[in-house]
Amino acid sequence: MENSDLLILIILGTGREGRASDKAAAFVQKLVAATGANTELIDVRDSGLTTTHADWMDDGVFAADWIKTATAADGFIIVSPEYNDFFPGELKLFLDQTMKPYSRKPAGLVGTSSGQWGGTRVVEELRVYTSRLGMVAVQPPAYFPKVQEAFDEAGAPINPKLAEFTQPMIDEVLWYAKALKTARTAD
Ligand SMILES: Cc1cc2nc3c(=O)[nH]c(=O)nc-3n(C[C@H](O)[C@H](O)[C@H](O)COP(=O)(O)O)c2cc1C
Numbered sequence: 001m002e003n004s005d006l007l008i009l010i011i012l013g014t015g016r017e018g019r020a021s022d023k024a025a026a027f028v029q030k031l032v033a034a035t036g037a038n039t040e041l042i043d044v045r046d047s048g049l050t051t052t053h054a055d056w057m058d059d060g061v062f063a064a065d066w067i068k069t070a071t072a073a074d075g076f077i078i079v080s081p082e083y084n085d086f087f088p089g090e091l092k093l094f095l096d097q098t099m100k101p102y103s104r105k106p107a108g109l110v111g112t113s114s115g116q117w118g119g120t121r122v123v124e125e126l127r128v129y130t131s132r133l134g135m136v137a138v139q140p141p142a143y144f145p146k147v148q149e150a151f152d153e154a155g156a157p158i159n160p161k162l163a164e165f166t167q168p169m170i171d172e173v174l175w176y177a178k179a180l181k182t183a184r185t186a187d
Pocket residue numbers: 014016018019020021022081082083084085086112113114115118119147148
C-alpha cells in the first residue's frame with residue numbers, strides 16, 4: 001500500500017480566538033502532505049457546537065458531514081493545546097459526535113503549550129480518551145513547547161529541527177494506517 005492510498009485528518013483541537021496551535025496544525029499537515037498521503041485540516045471551531053451531540057441519539061447535518069469525512073479517513077492526528085492540564089472542551093464536543101468511524105484507526109497525538117513542556121500532560125489525557133473512542137494512539141507523540149514563538153508570520157518553524165522532531169509521530173501514524181487499513185479490508 002502507498003501513502004497516496006491513505007487519508008489522514010489533522011484535527012485542530014481548539015477554537016480559541018487568538019490561538020497559536022493553528023500554526024502547529026498547519027505545519028503538521030504540510031509534513032503529512034510531503035509524504036504523499038492525502039490530508040485535510042479539520043478545525044473544531046467550524047462545528048459551532050456548544051452542547052453535546054451524538055449521532056446515535058440525533059443525526060444533525062454537521063455530524064453527517066463529519067461522519068462521512070471520518071469514515072473515509074485512515075488515521076487522525078490531533079493537535080491540541082493543554083488547558084489546565086487537559087484538552088479543550090470543544091475538542092471533546094467535536095469528537096463525541098460519533099464513535100464508529102474512529103474504530104481501528106491510528107491517532108497521532110500532538111501537544112502544544114506556551115510553557116516549556118509542550119503539552120506533555122494533554123497528550124497523556126488524549127491517549128486515554130482516543131483509546132476510549134476506539135482509536136489506536138501511537139507512540140511517539142510530538143510536542144510544540146512555547147508554541148507562540150515556534151513559527152514566523154508565514155508559519156515557517158523557527159527551529160530548523162522541528163520537522164525532524166515531528167516526523168517520527170507521522171511515520172508511525174502512516175505505518176499503523178496501512179496495517180490497520182489492510183486488516184479492516186480483510187475483515
Ligand atoms: C484556559 C487555558 C488553560 C491553560 N492551561 C495551560 C496548562 O495547563 N498548561 C500549559 O502549559 N499551558 C496552558 N495554557 C496556555 C496554552 O498552552 C497557550 O494558550 C498556548 O498558546 C497553546 O494554546 P492556544 O492554541 O490556545 O494558543 C492555558 C491556556 C488557556 C486559555
